[in-house]
Amino acid sequence: MSTAEIGQAVQGATSSRTVLARPDTQPRPAVSWWGDVWRRFRRQRLSLAAAVVLIAMALLALTAPIVAPYDPAEQFRRDGLSALGEPLAPNARFWLGTDGLGRDLLSRLLWGGRISLAIGVSATTIVMATALLVGGGAGFAGAKTDFLLMRLVDLMISVPQFFVMLLLVVVLQPGAWVVVLVVSLFGWPYPARVFRSQILSLKEADFVLAARSLGVPERRIFLRHVLPHLLPLVTVYFALSMPGVIFAEASLSFLGLGVPPPTPSWGAMIQDGLQYYRAAPWLVLFPGLAITLTVVSFNLVASGLREAMDPAQRGR
Amino acid sequence: MVGYILRRLVWIAITLWGVSLLTFGMLFAGPTDAARALSGARAQAASVELLRQRLGLDRPVHEQYLTYLSDLVRGDLGESYYFRRPVTDALRERFPATAQLALTIFVLAVALGVPLGVVSAVRRGGVIDRTLMITGLVAISIPSFLFGLLLLYAFAFRLKLFPVGGYGGIAHLILPALTVALPWAAWYGIVLRSNMLDSVSLDFARTAAAKGLSPWTIAWRHLLPNALLSVITMLGMDLAGLLTGLALVEYIFGWPGIGWQALQAAQRFDVPMIMGSVLFGSLLIGSANLLVDLVYGWLDPRVRVMG
Numbered sequence: 001m002s003t004a005e006i007g008q009a010v011q012g013a014t015s016s017r018t019v020l021a022r023p024d025t026q027p028r029p030a031v032s033w034w035g036d037v038w039r040r041f042r043r044q045r046l047s048l049a050a051a052v053v054l055i056a057m058a059l060l061a062l063t064a065p066i067v068a069p070y071d072p073a074e075q076f077r078r079d080g081l082s083a084l085g086e087p088l089a090p091n092a093r094f095w096l097g098t099d100g101l102g103r104d105l106l107s108r109l110l111w112g113g114r115i116s117l118a119i120g121v122s123a124t125t126i127v128m129a130t131a132l133l134v135g136g137g138a139g140f141a142g143a144k145t146d147f148l149l150m151r152l153v154d155l156m157i158s159v160p161q162f163f164v165m166l167l168l169v170v171v172l173q174p175g176a177w178v179v180v181l182v183v184s185l186f187g188w189p190y191p192a193r194v195f196r197s198q199i200l201s202l203k204e205a206d207f208v209l210a211a212r213s214l215g216v217p218e219r220r221i222f223l224r225h226v227l228p229h230l231l232p233l234v235t236v237y238f239a240l241s242m243p244g245v246i247f248a249e250a251s252l253s254f255l256g257l258g259v260p261p262p263t264p265s266w267g268a269m270i271q272d273g274l275q276y277y278r279a280a281p282w283l284v285l286f287p288g289l290a291i292t293l294t295v296v297s298f299n300l301v302a303s304g305l306r307e308a309m310d311p312a313q314r315g316r
Numbered sequence: 317m318v319g320y321i322l323r324r325l326v327w328i329a330i331t332l333w334g335v336s337l338l339t340f341g342m343l344f345a346g347p348t349d350a351a352r353a354l355s356g357a358r359a360q361a362a363s364v365e366l367l368r369q370r371l372g373l374d375r376p377v378h379e380q381y382l383t384y385l386s387d388l389v390r391g392d393l394g395e396s397y398y399f400r401r402p403v404t405d406a407l408r409e410r411f412p413a414t415a416q417l418a419l420t421i422f423v424l425a426v427a428l429g430v431p432l433g434v435v436s437a438v439r440r441g442g443v444i445d446r447t448l449m450i451t452g453l454v455a456i457s458i459p460s461f462l463f464g465l466l467l468l469y470a471f472a473f474r475l476k477l478f479p480v481g482g483y484g485g486i487a488h489l490i491l492p493a494l495t496v497a498l499p500w501a502a503w504y505g506i507v508l509r510s511n512m513l514d515s516v517s518l519d520f521a522r523t524a525a526a527k528g529l530s531p532w533t534i535a536w537r538h539l540l541p542n543a544l545l546s547v548i549t550m551l552g553m554d555l556a557g558l559l560t561g562l563a564l565v566e567y568i569f570g571w572p573g574i575g576w577q578a579l580q581a582a583q584r585f586d587v588p589m590i591m592g593s594v595l596f597g598s599l600l601i602g603s604a605n606l607l608v609d610l611v612y613g614w615l616d617p618r619v620r621v622m623g
Contacts, residue, residue, distance in 0.1 A: 155334055157553060158605060160597025162560035164339070166582035167590045171343055190553070247459050251564060254461055255579055270462065281469050288462040295457040 040308035047304025050297035057294060061113040068107040069095070073262045076102040087280045096286055099269070100276050109286060112264040115176075116249060116291070119259070123180045123245045127187035128238055132230070134188060135195030139203065140222055150196075153189040161186040165248060169257045176259050183248035191237040198233055202226050232309035239302035243295040250291050266291050321606070328602035335598045336388060339591050340381050371397075393592035398584045403592035407574055413483060414573030418562060420493040421500070429501035433508030433543070438535045440513065452506040455499035460561040464495040464568040481570040492569040496561050504547055511543035545616055552608040555601045 031039070042048055060067060070076075080102030082088060090097040096105040138149040165182050172178045202208065203226070211221050252258040253267025261268065266287040273283025368374050372383070387394065393403035436445035471491060472480045478491050512535060515521055524534045563575025570576070574593060581589035 155331055157556060158331055158598065158601050159335055159556065160559050160594055160601060161556045162563060163578050163590060163594045163597050166578065167339055167587070167594060168342055170582050170585055170587065170590065186556075243457065250459050251461060251560070254459075254564075255567070255583065257582060270465075274465075277465070277469065278473055284462075284465055284469075288459070288465070291462065292454070292458045295459075296453060299453060299457055 037305075037308045041304050044304045044307060047300045047307075050300035050304070053293065053297045054301060057113060057297075058117065060110055061117045064107075064110040064114050068104075068110045070104040070107045072103065072108045072111040072264055074103060076104070080104070087276055087283060089280070090282065097280070097282055099272055099283055105269075105283065105286060108264045108269060109266075109290060112266045112269055112287060113290060115259055115263055115265040116246065116267070117294070119176070119180050119183065119249050119265070120242055120246045120294075123184035123249070124187070124238060124241050126180070126184040127241050127245065128191065128234060130184070131188040131191035131195055131237070132234065135192035136199060136222070136227075138192070139196040139199030140218075140226070146196075149192075153192060156186060156189040162248070162251065165252065166255075166257065169252060176263075179249060179252060179258055183245050183252070186248075187241050187244050191241060194233060194237065195230060198230060199226060202229050232305075236302055236306045236309065239298050239305060242298040246291060246295055246298075321610075324606045324609070328599065328606070331602055332388075332595060332598055333385075335595060336385060336591075337381075339594055340384060343587065343591075344377050388595070393595065394588040396581070396586055396589045396592075398581065398586040398589065403588050406577060406589065407592060407596050410572055410574045410577050413571060414562065414566070414575060417489065417492060417566070417571060417573060420489055421497045421562070424493055424497035425500040425504065428497065429504040430508065430540070430544075432501060432505035433512065434535050434540060436505065437509045437512040437539070438531050445509070448502060448505055448509070452502040455502040458499070459564075460495060460499070461564040461568055463499065464492065464565050467491050467495055468568065481568070483570075483572050488569075488571075492565045492571050495565045495568075496558070500558070504550075507547055507550060508540075508543050511546050512539040515539055515542055541615070545612065548608055548612050548615070552605050555604050555608075559597055559601065 041051075076094075076098065080088060080094065080098040087100050087102075088094055088098045094104050094106065096109065099105055099108065134149050134153070138146045165185065168182045168185070169178060172182070208221060208225055211225050216225075249258060249265065250267030250270070253265045254271050256268070256271055258268055259265050269287040270284050273280070273287070276283055365374075372380060384394065391404060393407070395401065396403050396406060399406060432444070432448055436442070436448045439445055468480065468491065471477045479488055482488055516539065521534060521538055524538050525531075529537075559575070562573070563579055565571070566573045566576035567579045574596065578590060578593035578597075580586075581593065
């Protein structure tokens, strides 16, 4: 953040001098850091498109009660099923067809997005908070804390994560909050490692030394001088951590161990559709596409943000 | 060297102990009463109590844990609630299928990923390069169970080229192996490519170019060995995720391995079986990690460990 600000300050100072010398030169208009990020992000059209997709999805999820054509739990037993009692293909009345119980697939997809995205965002928030706490603690506290926390990270990445999630869900019994906690359990070790190494190098920076020699307390140095420098990394890793969390939720729901029915989630819809898979593959395809599109978008936005926020990391 | 391996084995043992402590703790912190859940909602209080005693769930927690731990040290993981047989036997019986699938996946992924990475690094911006970038993006964005289902629909239901699932010969093996191997190959191909391009401007690569080697020779002989090292490091960190993919693919294709068994155990509230799978999985990941590090040291003399 401050490199850009310093750059501008320096530029402002020199340009005011050059204005005196050559009145015709135009100084660069003052741009905030976020403005600068936005300018660079905008140039990457694929990431921009992905961001638009995500915003549209978020809006659809938020307004599902209004925009969904039907109640997601309503079973159209008479006109929602074929004469043989099988799900209907996409048609004029049910745009994406119906599922095995004669429920409107589009409405379920919209409501399912609400659940899947809500779980994704809240779990990722927990992941980032934990990663900051662990990474910050390890990077800023003494060597002993660092050692212990890093061994914890080692432990977390060397267990069969999905099996542990299964055990937890079975023991705690499925429910929305249990799912949020369980899927956020294994997302933090990798970001925590990245944050820690960033903090370790920031600790040696000259501005930290300057603050310390001015007598600024350690806590304030961390909060006001080191933490802002982590902001780009945190933003990028927020987007990068979403896919893992969404996958975990979808996989649990796919096994029937996610948020309990009748609440639809994309993973649970895939599980529902599985028994009609041969005759009505769209029951699996549509929620599957929704998951894939969401994750592709998050990955693209993450790479765009990385390019926009940290030009030095370009191409990595 | 021997000392290093010993130290790593001790660390694996510590990991396993930590995992056993964590899983056992979770079991007792949770609100679920195993005896009640197992005997069903309509069971009478007396029979629930009987089951509780038979399973030893009425004893104090620390006593139960010590029993579990001392059994664990002797390689006994308890008895499955569902199958009424030792978990160790079930794991031993199912492991060969998982090992067979995992090995096939590894060979396929290397055989596809390495050439893909080399070709797209040399022919940068070409058709293969651009296809690989797009495929790689989709590959890491599609859940493994969905990809498996799509392959199943296209090649087993529609084209009838492969059996729908189950265990058997090579025909049964191909689809589940490809489900994991294809995304893996695409993703590691991309990593390989970007690592190779990172070192193009380094001195050794410039020297190789200056003495007149063709781009292919430079890529294959000079850039690839270097780039492989960081892929191996990544592999070590991705092992747990790969096991997840493996488990889901086994489940979809009815491949009788330890992953499918663990997922079914979760659906049947078979706690000893899941705990056994967690521990066995940790052992697998730990050993694979050790192997990865040993290979790394063997490939890169700079990090070869002392003593």
